[in-house]
Each structure stands twice: as C-alpha cells, then as structure tokens.
Amino acid sequence: MTDDRASGAVQDEDVEPAVAVLAGEIRRLRKAADLSHAQLAAMVGYSRQYVSLAERPRKGLPSADLVRALDGALAASGSLMELRERADLAKQTRRSSSVSAMAPVAATLHRGSSVALVGRGPDDEVAVQAPAGRFFAGTTIPAVAFPASVDGRVLAAVPSGFAEDSFVRRPRRGLVIGVGPHDQAPALYGLDTRQVRRRLAGAPDQVRLLMTRAYALDDLTLGVLWAIANIEEALLDDDALLEDSRGQIAAYADLPRSAVGREFVHDLAPVSRMWLGSQFCASHILRHTDSLTSTPAFWTREQRGEEASTWLLFAHKYSYLRESRATSGEHPTRVFCIPPDTVKDSDPAERILLLLAAALMESFGITVAVTTAAEYTALPGFVFDGHRNAIVANWVGADGVWQVDVTDTVPLIREFADATAYAQDHSIVAAETPGQRLRALADYLTLDWTWLTRRCAEIGEYGISGLAAPRSRLVSTEGVDQACRFVATVAQAAS
Numbered sequence: 001m002t003d004d005r006a007s008g009a010v011q012d013e014d015v016e017p018a019v020a021v022l023a024g025e026i027r028r029l030r031k032a033a034d035l036s037h038a039q040l041a042a043m044v045g046y047s048r049q050y051v052s053l054a055e056r057p058r059k060g061l062p063s064a065d066l067v068r069a070l071d072g073a074l075a076a077s078g079s080l081m082e083l084r085e086r087a088d089l090a091k092q093t094r095r096s097s098s099v100s101a102m103a104p105v106a107a108t109l110h111r112g113s114s115v116a117l118v119g120r121g122p123d124d125e126v127a128v129q130a131p132a133g134r135f136f137a138g139t140t141i142p143a144v145a146f147p148a149s150v151d152g153r154v155l156a157a158v159p160s161g162f163a164e165d166s167f168v169r170r171p172r173r174g175l176v177i178g179v180g181p182h183d184q185a186p187a188l189y190g191l192d193t194r195q196v197r198r199r200l201a202g203a204p205d206q207v208r209l210l211m212t213r214a215y216a217l218d219d220l221t222l223g224v225l226w227a228i229a230n231i232e233e234a235l236l237d238d239d240a241l242l243e244d245s246r247g248q249i250a251a252y253a254d255l256p257r258s259a260v261g262r263e264f265v266h267d268l269a270p271v272s273r274m275w276l277g278s279q280f281c282a283s284h285i286l287r288h289t290d291s292l293t294s295t296p297a298f299w300t301r302e303q304r305g306e307e308a309s310t311w312l313l314f315a316h317k318y319s320y321l322r323e324s325r326a327t328s329g330e331h332p333t334r335v336f337c338i339p340p341d342t343v344k345d346s347d348p349a350e351r352i353l354l355l356l357a358a359a360l361m362e363s364f365g366i367t368v369a370v371t372t373a374a375e376y377t378a379l380p381g382f383v384f385d386g387h388r389n390a391i392v393a394n395w396v397g398a399d400g401v402w403q404v405d406v407t408d409t410v411p412l413i414r415e416f417a418d419a420t421a422y423a424q425d426h427s428i429v430a431a432e433t434p435g436q437r438l439r440a441l442a443d444y445l446t447l448d449w450t451w452l453t454r455r456c457a458e459i460g461e462y463g464i465s466g467l468a469a470p471r472s473r474l475v476s477t478e479g480v481d482q483a484c485r486f487v488a489t490v491a492q493a494a495s
Contacts, residue, residue, distance in 0.1 A: 018087035020057040022067075025083055027055040029074040038267055044069035049237060049269035050137055060140060061087055063132075128175060128225060133306045135270035136230035141173055143190075146209075148178030154189045154211035162209070163200035168193045173229060173471060178211045188217040190225075192469045214458035215467040221459070223349030224468050224480055227309035232472045234271035239472075241265075242272055249280060256288070261400040275474060277395030277402040278310060282320035284404045285383055285393050289327050291406055292385035297420045298334040298366070299382045301396035303342045305353030311360055312353065312483060315476035318360075325364045333367045335423040339374040343445055351445040352452065356483040358441055362434040363486035369427035370441060376419050384416040435490030449491075457488035 030040055041051040046066060054062040054070065064084060071080040126145050132138030144167055148156040156178035159165070167174060176196050180187035189211045191199075199210055215221060235242070245265050252258045265273055289296075302308040311317050325332070336358065343351065358368045380394040380403065390413055392405040407413070424430075429440040442449040464480045 018083070018090040019061050022061070022080065022083040022087050023055045023057040025076075025080060026062075026067075026070055026074075029070075029076060029080075030055075033074060040070070040073060042266070043073045047137075047269055048267045049234065053137065126177065128222075128229075130226045130229040133230070134304070135274060136226075136306060137234060137269060137271070139229050139233045141175055141225065141229050142167070143175040143177050145177040145179050148180050148189065148211065149208075150180040150187060150213075154178050154180065154213055155208040156189075156211055158200075158209045160205040163197055163203070168196050168200075171471075173232070173469075175225075175467075176209065176211075177217070178209070189213065190215050190217050190221065190467050192465070192467055194469045195466045212462055212466060214455075214462045216455075218455070219348040220352050220452070220455050221464075221467055223305065223309075223353050224312075224464055224477075226349060227306070227353060228313055228468045228470070228475065228477070231271055231275075231309070231313055232470070232475055234269040235275060235472045235474050238268050238272040241267055242276065242474075245276055246279075249276070252280070253283065253287075256406040257404065259400055259403040265401060273401050274310065274395060275314060277398065277400075278314060279316050280402050281381070281393035281395045281404060282316055282324075284402075285391050286320065286323055286327075288391050288406050289324070289383075291389050291391065292383065293387050293389060294385050295330055295332055296383045296385050297424070298332065299379060299384070299416070299420065299423075300334055300336055301377075301379075301381050301394070302336065302354070302357065303338050303377070304346050305350030305357075307396055308354045308357035311357040312479040313475050313477065315474055315478075318476055318479045318482075321360070321364050321366075325366065331367055332365075333369055333420075333424065334361050335369045335371065335420065335427075337371050337373065337376045337379070337423070338444075339372055339377060341374070348447065351447055355438065355441055355445055355447060355452070356456075356480065356487070359438055359487045360479050360483040362438065362490075363482050367434075368429060368437055368441070369424050370429045370444070371423040371426060372428055372444075373422070373426070376423070379415075379419055382416055384413075384420055386417070386420075388413055390416050433490070433494075434486075435494045438487060438490060439494075453487055453491035456484040457491075460485035460488050 030037075033040075035043075037052045038048045041048040044051065044066070046069070050066065051070070054066060061084065064081075067080050067084045070076070071078060074080070126143045128141040128143050130136070130139050130141060146156045146158050148154050156176065158176070162168060168176070170193075174193040175190045176193060178189040178191075180189065191209070191211050196209060200207070245268065248264075249260065252260065262273065265276060268276065302311070311321075338354070346354070358370075361368050380392055380398075381396065382393065383391040388408050390407050392403065392407060392412075394403045395401065428444055429437040431437045431440060439449055442452060460481060464477045464484070468477060470477060
C-alpha cells in the first residue's frame with residue numbers, strides 16, 4: 001500500500017481513508033511520470049481542474065471514467081481502478097453504518113432534486129451534494145444538522161457556544177440545517193454559516209438558533225445552492241488565472257470581430273471559461289449598441305437551468321442587463337430556444353432556475369419569447385435590430401471561449417430575421433403581460449405555479465443570501481432576489 005505521508009494525501013476525520021489512498025497514488029504516479037496537471041489533463045481529455053481534484057481527497061471519490069483514463073495514461077495496469085473500487089466499497093459501507101439517523105433526510109432530498117443531502121458520520125455532520133453537470137465540476141457543501149421546533153418560528157437546538165464552533169468559523173461555504181418534526185418526512189431549513197455567526201453573536205450560551213421558514217430546503221433553494229456552490233468553487237480556484245486572462249484578452253476589446261479558442265485558456269475550468277466568455281460578450285454588445293438602428297431582439301442560447309443560472313449569479317450579467325436595457329428602446333425582446341427534449345432532461349430545480357432567468361429579463365422590461373423548435377438550437381447568440389445590422393455574441397456552447405462580430409452580411413441578417421420572426425410568431429409564452437408569459441412558461445416546464453409564486457414571495461422578502469451568501473467577488477445574488485420578487489409581484493397582481 002502507498003504511504004499517504006509520502007504521497008501527500010490528506011488524512012483527517014473528514015476524509016475517507018481509502019479515498020485518500022487513491023488520491024495519493026494518482027499524485028505519486030503523476031509526479032513519477034514528471035507530468036503537470038495540465039499535461040496529464042491534455043492526455044486524458046479532461047480539464048486541468050477536474051484532474052487536480054482527483055488528488056484532493058476532500059473533494060470525494062473521482063468518477064470511474066476519470067480514474068480509468070488516468071490508469072491508462074499513467075500505465076498503472078489497473079491498480080488505480082482497483083483502488084477506486086476499494087474506496088467506493090468503503091464509502092458505501094461507511095455510509096450504510098453511519099447515516100441511519102439521517103436516512104429520512106436523504107430520502108426527502110433525493111426526490112427530484114438536483115442536490116442530495118447524505119449523512120457523513122454519527123456526529124450529525126452531513127453534506128449537501130451539488131453534483132456535476134454539463135459544465136459544473138461537482139462539489140460538496142459541508143453542513144451540520146440539529147433538531148428544530150417549528151411553531152411559526154424555526155428554532156434549532158444548537159450546542160452551547162456554537163457561535164465559536166470551528167465549523168461555523170471556517171471560511172468556506174457551510175450550512176446549518178434544522179430538522180423539523182415530521183411524520184413521514186422531515187421539514188428541513190438551511191442557514192449559511194455567516195448568517196449563523198451573526199445571529200448567535202453575543203447571545204446566551206443556551207440560546208436556540210432562530211432560522212427562517214423561507215429557507216426551507218426544496219427544489220428552489222437547493223437549485224440555487226447547487227448553482228452557486230459549483231460556480232463559486234471554480235471561480236475562486238481560478239481567481240488568479242482569470243485575472244491574468246482578462247489582461248491578455250484586452251487586445252481583443254477594440255476589434256469588431258474576434259474568436260478565442262479554448263487552448264488560449266486551457267488551464268481554466270469550464271465554469272471559468274464561461275465566465276470569461278460571458279463577460280467579454282456582454283462588453284462587446286454594450287460597445288456596439290450604437291450600430292443598431294431600432295429596438296433590438298436578443299437571441300440567447302441558454303436552454304437549461306445550469307446555463308441560465310449564470311444570468312442569476314454572474315455579477316457582470318446583472319449589470320449588463322441594467323445597462324443594455326437603458327439603451328434598448330421601448331420594448332426589447334429576448335428569445336429562448338427550449339426544445340421539449342431539454343425539458344425532459346432537466347429536473348425541477350434546473351427548470352426553476354430557467355424560469356427565474358426569464359423572470360429576471362421580464363423584471364427589466366424585456367419581453368421573453370420561447371420557441372420549442374429544435375431547428376434553432378445551433379443558432380448563435382445575437383442582437384438584431386430588425387433591419388440590417390446585428391451583433392453576434394456567442395459563448396454558450398461555443399467551440400471556443402467566445403465568438404463575436406458586428407455584421408450587416410445579408411445571408412446572416414436574413415437568417416436572424418427569419419428566426420426572430422418565427423420565434424415571436426410561434427412563442428409558447430405569447431401573452432400580453434409578464435405574469436401571463438411566466439405562467440405559460442411554468443406550465444411548459446411542468447412547474448407548480450402556485451407553489452413557486454408562494455416560495456418566490458418568501459425568498460424575495462428575506463433575500464437568498466441568508467442561505468447562499470456569495471464568497472466570490474464575481475458572484476452576486478441580486479439577480480435571484482430580483483427575479484423572485486418579480487414572480488411574486490406579477491402573481492399577486494393577477495390574483
């Protein structure tokens with residue numbers, strides 16, 4: 001067996017020993033082959049960040065596909081796969097013996113949710129699992145759970161002196177979860193550890209933690225947690241690289257047309273590449289709005305909540321919406337292309353994020369149109385003035401980091417005009433008011449409109465930061481709050 005100390009593996013009570021052994025062996029073999037994370041990532045076809053996570057046992061057990069690829073690249077002759085199988089078995093054994101008290105909790109959050117809560121030990125420490133997605137790498141939010149009484153208020157029975165507990169004081173994202181009384185399934189309420197510190201500061205030792213009913217853990221709140229945890233982990237990990245990349249791309253700012261391939265920023269995680277492309281595209285559109293001759297129509301490529309969550313959480317996109325709306329004329333339109341198959345492939349939490357992104361657009365006075373025609377899924381993102389000019393700004397699903405242009409090319413303009421006209425004429429959410437359009441979108445996404453509007457009203461009153469406080473300077477929850485408040489407002493106006 002590999003010596004963990006020599007391999008650099010981390011061993012502590014939070015790390016499954018067998019996972020640490022696997023991580024240490026991957027690191028040892030990589031160093032023996034004199035490969036950097038970037039070089040090894042290029043060999044196996046994964047991102048540098050994803051490969052580096054395999055050597056960090058705190059991040060959990062790497063996927064079987066990744067370990068299989070690493071086994072081949074490092075000529076391990078199956079030994080890495082064998083270690084992974086042992087680690088997986090140990091993990092399942094440990095879980096089955098330690099989570100019996102939390103089993104009702106796990107069952108509750110597994111139902112149709114993007115994020116699952118699973119027990120990690122007999123001391124009631126649990127983990128909110130924020131799994132990988134199409135560009136999310138996957139991460140874990142540490143949490144602790146305590147019994148809570150619910151009588152109009154939610155009061156969790158935290159230990160004496162909990163405000164100074166090491167779990168609450170550590171800087172990374174964490175949650176305190178109150179488990180309410182239940183017959184078949186418990187009611188769960190979350191609170192960000194920063195909010196916990198604030199609420200317990202200076203309080204008597206035996207005081208219970210006052211929580212908020214608005215922060216019940218369900219598809220809405222868990223969807224936001226899933227998105228913000230994955231987005232922030234990548235952006236914080238790549239913070240220095242992102243700053244360097246922004247300096248390198250400054251030369252492209254004054255060009256009306258440019259495209260940057262992924263090799264330009266190959267060390268960045270997929271989320272960070274998307275942030276960089278999104279930020280550049282937003283700036284490109286704002287720089288060239290004076291080329292438009294009338295109120296524009298925007299075509300956006302986000303089809304799922306994972307992609308759409310960037311509208312809600314990237315700080316620059318909230319600012320972009322505000323600035324672009326100020327220069328877009330009377331009634332700008334934004335078109336989404338959401339084919340039925342993408343709806344089937346998305347769980348409720350993702351579909352809620354998609355609806356909230358549309359609500360955010362509507363809150364800025366932008367009329368949302370939705371086409372279900374899959375023929376338009378390959379169309380790039382663009383801004384079209386209805387006459388002879390268009391701004392192309394593509395970063396979602398692009399071959400590179402971005403592809404931008406300012407064009408009056410007749411075939412392209414004709415293509416954009418036809419697509420925009422069709423989408424507006426056949427929009428499945430065509431209606432006179434924002435509330436009617438959002439209600440129609442909720443129906444298409446098979447979301448419970450009555451439940452959603454009630455939950456949005458609760459989140460809008462308290463703000464989501466009490467549950468999901470941003471840690472990155474590049475992330476903001478203003479978009480989530482504004483979207484929730486808007487959904488609640490239009491629903492109340494319609495009642």
